[in-house]
Amino acid sequence: MSRSQPESRVLVTIAAIGGALALTVLLLTFVSSTPQAALRAFFLGPFSNRYYLGNMLNIFSTLAITGLGMAIAFRAGVFNLGGEGQLYVSALTATMTGLALASLPVMLGLPIALSVGILTGAVIAGLSGVFRYLWDTDELITSFLIASACIPIVDYLIVGPLKDQASNLLTTERVPEAFRLPRLLAPSQLNPTLIIALLLLVVAYIALFRTVRGYEWRLSGLNRQFARYGGIHTGVYIIVPMVVSGALHGLAGGLFVFGTHYATLVGFTAGLGWNGIAVALIAKRHPLGVIPAAAAFAYLESGAHIAMLHTDFTFELGTIIRAVIFLFVTATVLPHSDIAARMSGRVRPFSRKRQT
Amino acid sequence: MIYYAIEVMAPLLLAGLGGLFAELAGVLNIALEGMMLAGAFAAIVSASLTGSIAAGMLGGLIAGTVLAYLFYFVGIRMRANIFIVGLAINLLAAGSIPFLSSAMYGTKGVLRLPRVPRMPGFFVGIETGFPLLDQIFLGHSFGVYLTVPAVLLAGLVLQRTPFGLRLRSTGKNPETLRAVGLNPDRYRRAALLISGMGAGLAGSLLALRLGVYLPNVSAGRGWIALVTIYLGYKRPFGVLIAALCFALAEGVSVAAQGVLQIPGTILLGLPYILTVLAMIAYSAMRRVAPSDD
Amino acid sequence: MDLRHITKRYPENDVLAVRDVSLELRSGEIHALIGENGAGKSTLMKIAAGLLSSYDGEVRSRATDVCRLVQQHPQFIPHHQVWENLFLGIEPRTRWGLLNQEAAVRDFSALAGRYAFPVEPRMRAEGLSAAQAQLAAILGALLHNPDTLILDEPTAPCSDHETALVFEMMRSLRDDGRAVVLITHKLREVMEVSDRITVMRHGRVVGSLLTADTTPNELSSLMIGEDYQHSSSDRRFGVLRIDSGTAGRRSPVEKQDLETATAQTSPPNFQIPESRADPVFELREVSLVRRGRTLLERLNLKLYPGEILGVTGIRENGLEYIEDILSGSTEPNSGEVRIQGSRPSRYTPRAFRKLGLAYIPTDRLMRGASLSSSVEDNMILLDRKRFGRAGLLNRRASAHFSSALQQKFGITAVLGNPMHTLSGGNMQKVILSRELSQHSPVVVFSEPSWGLDFRSSERIHDEILRLSETGVGIILISSDIDEILSLCDRIVVMYKGNFARTLHGDERVRDTIGELMLGIEPEHSQSGAPGEAGVPQAPGEIESKDSAKGYGQ
Amino acid sequence: GCAPVEEEEAGRPYSIAVFVPGVVEGSPTYEMLVEGVRRAVDESENAEVRVVEGGFNQAEWSGSITSLAATESYDLIVSSNPSLPEIANEVSQSFPDQRFLVLDGYWEGNPRMRTVMFNQREQAYLNGYFAGLVTTGGMPASREARRIGLLAGQEYPMMNQVIRPAFLEGAQVVDPEIELDFRVLGNWFDAGRAADLANSMLDRGVDVILSIAGGGNQGVIATARDRDAYVLWFDSSGFHHGPGIVIGSSLVKLDQAAYERTRAAINGSLEFGVGEVLGVADGYVTFDSEDPNYTEYVPETIRAQHEQLMQRLMDEPMEFDIPGAN
């Protein structure tokens, strides 16, 4: 967040994006037999009709929540590398709650089901926080391992005991019609998750930058020793950020079910958790930065998807293009921030030994 | 089981050791996965072109190194976010290998190329007089026997050479290097290249053991290698222990599938759970121990 | 070395730190560089040492000349051993190209031995006390065999004894025909050791004189830019009254405006106790054991309202552990702490603060400040709750608060800029302003005047006195005997984790303290307050390896 | 921006989209699917085909097929996967004019959809019987233990309810004592772990493994090669992957079915609304006995016994309960 020469920074960013786009165009021109169509589908596809637009916004919604979940943890100097698993498990618990409560009225059943999802994510991530608090185990690693352990269990449950016997998909039963969130741009998948996501971003921004707790939260992330010295309960700011991060992933999982897929399918998270990390980092860990970051992500994703459906654009091509854009954009937009240094060196500007 | 655990451990360990260098130089190399994949692909291609295992391993090593250089260039020279660069390299490997594969051989699936030799077992006929030891330690593929010197070498280089000292200092506080007129970026580059070599070599072991290249053959081992660095408390010998633990846990889960009545899929989570428990137990023990402050 | 027309602007905060300065450093000379906080001394010397790149002007020196700067706050890699830190870039090698640890340790020990610096090469840097770290950093510079050695406030963390060692080293370098630059705020030292003096003010050189031709008064007027009257408590000229023994508390300079400002900025958070009979702070049989070593042994201490209690000693004799105990940063292994009669719920700074303790830490960079946060965010740390309205942070109120503090303490800073853009002295002022705005009944100061120019440290001393007048109990941890002598009612001297002795009234003599610090029991008085002082164990010399090993790690 | 270009009615080609729920390469079934449809299109005067890879995330398939249907430019969408009929059925509620041909899946009663299912029970049974012959001593490297192995990429209904029991059932025809060692890889690509799983099976006395694990099969081959064991292939001919190691392949003639049904669709003669099941008797499920490796490495006696089983299935097809059939 350097204050120096914002104009040149903007210029550099634009140049980087321009470079990435130029490379994309070049790549497509060489590879595709119908480069024009592929380019058009890739770049304009997401805006070509309400279906694609809605789907893109829906991808954005989920990514925004997971990205926020990561950003907010980073701000407190803790790292949640288990978002993918948290999302997945929460989706399952939310689904099962929804199925179990089918007889309840929506206004009661749906909030309960979502809360169960939130709780699941919070507990799984919170465990890592508690472990760090109690035993000083690295939450980066434990969150990754715990989530990795959960994924096969969920896989098994969906394929085995919780499987929808009526379907050949590897999926749970679908939640009752009444519980499904309304579609905003039918037939696209867009649903009120978008509104929730935007609200959450704003709330998180205010909470982080405009409240006393947010001040303590950020300070704990910047210099935990200092925060402790100042009488901040730093233990709280190890556990709570992990819990909140997990809860956001849990919420994302629950909404993913009730808004988009109506069931939990094997492997349906497909990297949402990982992409959340990238979104958070591109957003410079800033809640409002998550908006453009997640939007760019969603745009690329749906562009690649559409081009794949309608032209000879391939899966790999989409992957390569995303890689190229990553390389370009972050190379120049992000300053060599402390988080980058810490993510890389895991250098924490405080001693981890003596903590409350 | 221990025999196979050792076999499983070898690539993890090589990648982990490589990653350790990067880690100590202050660069979290999450691109190990992509580098392994590239190493695997290049190993099969060059083994097929030359008909030699050694050339295959060299090819893997070079491929990993090339990606590592890209990592260095964007992540360090251009000051990009290390994590995102890592993700990008992984994507790049995952995307461009099928691309190359289909351009070169017309398939992006299983790549079974002619002239790829089988990985020979080493020390096969030898007997030391301890049949149990023979059974566990002899007859492994070449890569396994690479790991022991690799651990020793890594330890030597990191702890006992000026280069290692500077590299470790880079990770802890690059300013101290700058203050004495050294350029920390040089050490970051060296560390990254070494990690690329380790991961590339690890990938080549995976592929040469099978004799074919398969999409996604690394199957998350790059991530596990990363975990072993932390589990091993960032020491070469620790990484060895961690990789071995993980391999044993994996071995337990594999063997348990045949014996226990628990569904196989669930057991796949076992290595992770065992690892977390080991980690907690270790940390908790350290806390209790009076030597801690 | 010759600096010509150097100008340096920091773009981050648009500060013109050095303005058109020309300076000549001659070999065979000790050159003192003085000036108030933020005058630009560190910046200028960083330029001389080639550590800053973008500046105007010219630095001339012979190509073969080596110039080393020992920075104001030397930083080590905590996990690495001392020799690993210091031989970086000049590692001795064996025939095989491997690190030659023996040679490094040998060279280092030889050098340390030459100047009698008590630093162990194989010790981990995290175990170094601040003074040892400073000495180690100096040795690190010497390893490069510099033609020009620049020391940026090297004596700040040093006791008299260590200061003497440093000066000895400087003289021997000078006699060896090298150029030595000393930045310091202690005029006494300047007068004692330097040959020539350059005074800086607001980025400019305002005078360059021969030490023999000048007086402290002239220097301080030059620094401040006016004819300045020292208050009687000015310890830097304590030479004049060192043996006055009874010299206790002086009447503080009138600071009416200051007090009113304090009243405005914050209503008292705590009740200052009416009765002066009960201790506000107590240690009972407190011991601290780490890694099987007893660092503090059964300490007892009582602090009464309005009292200034000095704790001194050589830092590695337990001064830093007592700092941690007094501030709640570390939990003692046995014994208990009482603040205003109550036991804290836990041994955390949080619990201690709730009971009414304020604390100015020695470690400003890590513990005292969040360097990447704004100055304002650093100032409101303790008062954050007061700016919360329904949980929301009232930024206008906090800005008002911070600028009031800034004015009151004369802090040169832009409140919105990150803390790391401040000069060392201004950082300390930020910390002080924050702590003193709390109106806590107990204040622990640890080395409050390290790195402060004398006007600032005088302000702090006055502030300490004023606080005690209002009934605040103060513990002053300091390795600076002058500071302790000029301020404290009672002085405890630490030696090897014990309170060697508590000194009252006329016992408070510089030499006595000095001897106690070194573990030498002075002959002329044996009247330590019973129960509050341990008897020193085997007298021994501080520079012996024993003590360094025993308390360092 | 993908509106189809309208051409005059007469010249408008018959347009087909092949939706591959995964990626084509590396998957014999999908390769056969694409090949069959392509052949049909090539042979007809006025037809065109586009192949769309849908990726492995099943949650996305529905959306992708909806997108394809929404363009309204395809006369027929062809796909292959047991779960596709229900997805197609759902899409067809929103796009009632879209026609579907789904292979390897079963659905009755949607007048716009035709499905073709293969009797995988018979297919697994063929493999099982062959495995039984091998483990009871029919091959040079057969071991004493009467234990056969099955490695699955993942667990799924067809695997758990059909293939696994039928495989064992077939083996137990040879000897009721035969046991099955069933393992799960967890994905379809980790050949390294597949090799370890195979090793672990061999440790327990298994001598022949049916590998249905995608890329993981390569790991099984590598182990079998190192330790002298046998591998059976499923769906396509696998002999070339390891001559002398892969000694049996059950075949599903998906390419042929795809070719024939697509041709019929182009000609307008394909009947929709029905779901057919094709088995050994129909000639769509068989055991590859033509491959030279088969005759070279498999002893005469085994081949003959297996041939007899084929004959028996020709005469009396096995009942096939399709999991999750509507």
Ligand SMILES: Nc1ncnc2c1ncn2[C@@H]1O[C@H](COP(=O)(O)OP(=O)(O)OP(=O)(O)O)[C@@H](O)[C@H]1O
């Ligand atoms: N950000 C947070 N989120 C959730 N709980 C918190 C947070 N910060 C502190 N707490 C917990 O809330 C309680 C009150 O903490 P707070 O920081 O408000 O202390 P306080 O204002 O001094 O009040 P009190 O004296 O009641 O502790 C403590 O138990 C603390 O652990």
Ligand SMILES: Nc1ncnc2c1ncn2[C@@H]1O[C@H](COP(=O)(O)OP(=O)(O)OP(=O)(O)O)[C@@H](O)[C@H]1O
């Ligand atoms: N890294 C920096 N970035 C921005 N401004 C700086 C930086 N370092 C110093 N300054 C500013 O430059 C001015 C001179 O600082 P410098 O550190 O040279 O003072 P100093 O004379 O050494 O003071 P002190 O005695 O307090 O150490 C101060 O106003 C300070 O705020």
Ligand SMILES: [Mg+2]
């Ligand atoms: Mg300075």
Ligand SMILES: [Mg+2]
């Ligand atoms: Mg057998």
